Structure formats: C-alpha cells, structure tokens
Amino acid sequence: MDFSTSMTVAASGMRAQSDRMKIIAENIANANSTSATATGEPYRRQIATVKSEFDRELNATVVQSGKAVDDMSDFRLQYDPGNPAADKQGYVKMPNVNSLVEIMDMREAQRSYEADLTVMDASKSMLARTVDLLKK
Amino acid sequence: MAILPAAAAAAYQSIAQMGAGATPTPSVAPADLSGAGSFTNFLTDAVKDSIGTMKQGEKMAAKQVAGQADIVDVVNSVNAAEITLDTVVAVRDKVVAAYQSIMNMPI
Numbered sequence: 001m002d003f004s005t006s007m008t009v010a011a012s013g014m015r016a017q018s019d020r021m022k023i024i025a026e027n028i029a030n031a032n033s034t035s036a037t038a039t040g041e042p043y044r045r046q047i048a049t050v051k052s053e054f055d056r057e058l059n060a061t062v063v064q065s066g067k068a069v070d071d072m073s074d075f076r077l078q079y080d081p082g083n084p085a086a087d088k089q090g091y092v093k094m095p096n097v098n099s100l101v102e103i104m105d106m107r108e109a110q111r112s113y114e115a116d117l118t119v120m121d122a123s124k125s126m127l128a129r130t131v132d133l134l135k136k
Numbered sequence: 137m138a139i140l141p142a143a144a145a146a147a148y149q150s151i152a153q154m155g156a157g158a159t160p161t162p163s164v165a166p167a168d169l170s171g172a173g174s175f176t177n178f179l180t181d182a183v184k185d186s187i188g189t190m191k192q193g194e195k196m197a198a199k200q201v202a203g204q205a206d207i208v209d210v211v212n213s214v215n216a217a218e219i220t221l222d223t224v225v226a227v228r229d230k231v232v233a234a235y236q237s238i239m240n241m242p243i
Contacts, residue, residue: 004219011208011211015208120215124219128222135226
C-alpha cells in the first residue's frame with residue numbers, strides 16, 4: 001500500500017535523525033576530552049552524514065545515515081601547564097568541538113525529526129479516514 | 137404451534153439418513169474454492185496477509201522490550217498492524233452485514 005510506504009520512508013528519516021543525534025551527543029559529551037599524554041590527540045569532532053538510497057523492495061527512496069566523518073579542523077589550544085597532556089609550552093590540545101555549532105545541529109535534527117513525525121501522522125490519518133469509509 | 141423435541145430429533149434423523157442413502161449424488165460443495173480470483177481466495181489471502189502483519193507488529197514489540205529493536209521500527213510495525221486490523225474488521229462487518237441482509241430476505 002502506498003501510505004505504508006510513505007510511513008516507512010518517514011521512519012527511515014526518523015532513524016537517520018536519531019543516528020545523527022547520537023553523533024551530536026558524542027560531540028557534546030566529549031567536548032572536554034583531552035588525550036592522556038602530551039603527544040596524543042584529543043577527541044576529534046565527528047560529522048554525521050546522511051545519504052539517500054533507493055529501496056528496490058519498497059520502490060521508494062529512503063534516507064540512510066552514512067559513516068560519520070572526522071572534522072579535520074585545528075584543535076583549540078588551552079594554556080594549562082599542570083595538565084599531564086600539556087606540551088612543553090604548557091598548552092593542552094582541546095577537542096575541536098564548538099558547543100554552539102552542536103546545539104544548532106541538534107535543533108536541526110530535532111526539527112527534521114518533527115517533520116518526519118508529521119508526515120507519519122498525516123499519512124496514518126489519511127489511511128484511517130479511508131478505512132473509515134468502509135465502516136460507514 | 138408447539139414442536140416436541142422428540143419429533144424434531146426424529147425429523148432431523150430422517151433427513152440425515154436421506155443424505156446418507158444418497159451417497160452418489162454430490163453433496164453441496166462450494167463451487168471451485170481453489171480457483172484464482174474467487175472471493176474466498178481473496179478473503180483468505182487478505183486474512184493471511186493481515187495475520188502476517190499483526191505477527192510482525194507483535195514480534196517487533198517483543199524485540200523492543202528485549203532491547204533489540206529501534207522504537208521507530210516498532211511504531212511503524214504496530215501502526216501497520218493496527219491499520220490492517222481495522223481494515224479486516226471493517227471488511228468482516230461488511231460481509232456479515234451482507235450475509236444478514238440475505239438471511240433476512242423473505243422467501
């Protein structure tokens with residue numbers, strides 16, 4: 001049935017957004033994760049990717065979350081000589097996570113998820129109204 | 137007019153014997169149940185399909201409880217099961233109503 005297809009497509013979008021939320025949560029949670037040694041690297045920010053994919057069985061284009069890629073931008077340097085991860089000059093490499101950016105990403109994922117929910121709700125009510133015709 | 141139970145039983149028995157005596161004549165067989173496109177077939181397929189959908193919904197719910205399934209998949213399956221059940225119930229009501237209106241026809 002067509003409506004169940006649209007519901008499945010909306011569900012794929014919701015799944016992709018929840019995967020994206022997972023990445024964002026990882027970024028926010030690790031915003032202060034430094035390396036244990038001076039030579040090591042701190043947490044590197046991940047970027048969630050989504051890709052469209054044609055589902056032959058469903059005969060529709062669904063969304064799939066792709067592999068998260070590393071954000072290769074520079075790490076922040078913070079002066080903290082007492083830290084075991086500090087280099088000779090006393091600077092510690094902090095993760096390249098910007099919490100403002102993460103919050104904006106989170107909002108976007110939230111809105112996207114809500115849009116998918118609305119699609120699901122609408123297609124379900126359309127289908128239910130059609131079945132109601134049978135009941136008279 | 138009062139009908140004695142014994143008389144009714146006797147009448148039933150005599151009819152049953154009549155049927156047993158006339159074995160060569162084909163009994164009232166439903167016409168070609170296996171034929172593709174028959175209404176019975178359609179109903180059977182629809183019911184089987186809906187049972188499959190319901191079972192899928194149940195399975196996903198059980199998986200979710202066990203922590204193995206995504207909540208979105210559960211919602212999708214249970215939604216599909218709900219709609220299917222709704223449709224089957226509506227069709228059954230229609231069929232029963234049609235049957236009843238035939239049975240209520242004055243002969």
